[in-house]
Amino acid sequence: MSTPAGPPDVGSDDDKLDRGVLKVAGVVVLGAIMSILDVTVVSVALPTFQSEFNATYATVAWTMTAYTLALAAVIPITGWAADRFGTKRLYLTSLVLFVLGSVLCSMAWDIGPLIGARILQGLGGGMLMPLGMTIMTRAAGPDRVGRVMAVLGIPMLLGPIGGPILGGWLIEAATWHWIFLINLPIGIFAFIAAFRVLPKDQPQPSETFDFVGMALLSPGLAAFLYGVSSIPEHGTVRAGEVLVPAIIGLALVVAFVFHALRKDHPLIDLHLFLNRHLTIAVVTMSLFIVAFMGAAILFPSYYLQVRDETTLMAGLLMAPQGLGAMITMPIAGRLTDKTGPGKLVLGGIVLIAAGMTTFTQLTADTSYPLLLGSLFVMGLGMGMTMMPIMTAALASLTHGEVARGSTLMNIVQQTGGSIGTAVMSVILTNQILNDQAATAYNGVVQGVVEADQVPPEVLTAGRSALAEAFGSTFTVAVVLVVLCLIPALFLPRTKQELRTDPRTDDGEAHGDGDASQAPPIVLH
Template sequence: MSTSKIDPGALRTAIAVIAGGIAVILDSTIVSVALHELSIDLGAGVGTIQWVSTAYLLALGVVIPTVGWLQGRLGAKRLWTAALVLFLLGSVLCSLAWSAPSLIAFRVVQGLGGGAMIPLMTTMIMQATAERDRGRMMSVVALPIAAGPILGPVIGGLILGAGDWRWLFLVNVPLCLIGLVLAARLIPADVPGRRGRLDLVGLALLSPALVALLWGLSNVSGDGGFAHPDVLVPLAGGAALLVAFVLWALRRRGAALVDLEVLRSRSTWAATALMFLSGASLYGAMLLLPLYWQQLRGMTALGAGLLLIPQGVGSLLSRPAAVHLLERLSARWVSVLGFVLVGVATVPFALAGAHTGIGALMAALFVRGLGLGMVMIPLMTAAFVGLEREQVPHASIVTRIAQQVGGSAGVALLAVILATSAAGTGSLTEAFDRAFWWTVGFTGVAVLLSFVLPGRARAAEPQPELAGARS
């Protein structure tokens, strides 16, 4: 899709932000394929090495709610640069780790930088772009956001096949350095916005709530599933804190750490709910697919990564069609079509066994990738329809939290379904079939919820103050 109509300043900001953010996007899944190798090389058990992923996830939960306030205090460019430097530092330290505890600690550093960058990336691009141009801009932004998590295991498998696990982190170094240079050159200096006091009560409620929820969900794969105290206690505590934050934020309105007034927009809350479901479908399936190829089909980590390439290719190729359809139809129908493709293309895996033809499954993965790439553009566009400039950071945080928690919930639920089904039936094939049917169910709910999105394309009035402004 041509980007010639987009404001050049907004396009430069998007290019700089995406160049720096691609490392963080890839990092969300690239390390997942290396847990076995890390366990052997660092001499740690699976329970310990799992914290390499969990610690990163919890660090994200701590920092994401603060991004709106930090942007108001520091300005977007300063915050972006600082977060990118922190992520770069964490990546270098991870590559130098000498033990499991040191690697876990350095992953926290990575997570603190990445947690600030992920919602800020969307905020900066949306605030720089006029509403009428956001659909076209999403064709640029959604490409790495949709493809990154899908390509992560592929790249991770290739790196592990060719070299040491330390390169999983060193690969971030050139990407971050390029991002820093482009940020310095292309992102205009901005004036910090809101300088109000930090909502300490909101911070004390929301960050622990997210950490508790993510921690509880990450423990589900252990013995006892959802019934284990390590799962029940954090989930119950996190839910209680989250409810308390919602009540507090509704009373504080614009002075809250995250202004939940943005959810009064039907388009924003529907997009947020769909981001939750897309996170469950995307990250949940990214747990199942490599395991299917490795456990049921006997593939290596590299082989499993290579077999996931068609899904990444499909995600890359669907971008122009999604933008074309969004401009001529609506966010509603593009989202419906995307989720239908994801669901239909997952069905072959729900019917597959240990000897199903690989060619047919790779074709299904390609179609699944088309759907995943397609749904991101309408959701990311609809989430910001009609919002004021100062509301954009809050919408970015809300949608990011929804996707993060949705992804963790999807992984946790599918891990339990896979384990309990395998134990109950004694058949790994039936266990995978059942887990994939649940993934199809996630997408079915998303199809229905997509009908809440705007039913026809909105012709937004020109907003030169957004196109020319930066934050």
């Protein structure tokens, strides 16, 4: 049975996503949720890994770093592989790799095998998100990209919020093994659903694989992100463990840029930047993701370190942000398709900055209703910002460019998120180290210093100083968020600006014709 996902649906009922597209969206969201949850769910298990494997924090932190680096290394090849093997085959393969890695993680007997299994997990998980964007964009067509991007935004919200809650609950109710084993039943269901629902692959002439580009970009991204991820551990960018890999990685990425500009079919098509809308969207997304993802690590840390909340409670206290985004995200998706993302993104950034301003005034006893209300306002802004920016990029691409475009945007997200996390961590660490009382209290929180070794008055002063350190760090985040307004001013503000000239679509060679036409969704 075939359910068209192209012009008939788009033209006849522009306000709705048809049943076939919604089924595809469900499959894609399921895979994306697993991939994104596994970034955050492991963060709450690090102390458990320390005691279980008798390892240092720096060692167990590699369970997160290895996963992130694997994601960064595999994302660049996704666009080419999707064109070569087909999105459905590659998506199913990614699910298998991810679930296999999850099972191996649960069977780890030492920290080394656990880190190795996390790399395998990352290789599968890294392809799920860009593939999901490609599949959904092609299924819905350019007129409905805003709405499908809103759907894909759900796992991006559930990851940071649900990860700590789920991880904390599983560790308390069962054992650490279940933070990985839970992916087995979900992964099996996702595989069956993807096999039945996703459109059949349509073989097309494939381009020659860019081995030189692969040898430059994937190791370059991994090395650069490794150096950036090492900044919080060393507290400075001047450490050799930070500078050496970061410089080597950056040099490889720059070499890739020169290589890609001279090659006809590079691993990542940098000629996409000739598309004005995509270029503006990439600049806006880069600034936004650095600011927002950097700030995202501060919220639960404040609840854990200053307010002495449990991991589970810290996750629950983040829920208003997700609730706010869930309200505005579907509305923003619909309006983006009708009016363009420009006005929505500007409004969203203003809301995020307004909500985050509350956190610049943090004290040790700031009212919870005030903090929760501010997070809700930020969530409203979040729902109007991230996915409309993504829409501005992908809706302006032809059918043949979508796979490469979604890959490019995912590289931007992964790199920006790592940079933002590292920058905010270093700023917070330096703020703490500049205050002796805050340093003493933080030592107690981290378990490095016994509480009875610190005078009560120092603990009280240190708690307040630690809260102020968080407030100062949030001030930097607010400034970065406000700076996002500059490129956001140039985002398209009309529907017409989001369309491309169909004459430039290479789909005509394959019988696609108009760039706005997507292949039909085939339900098996």
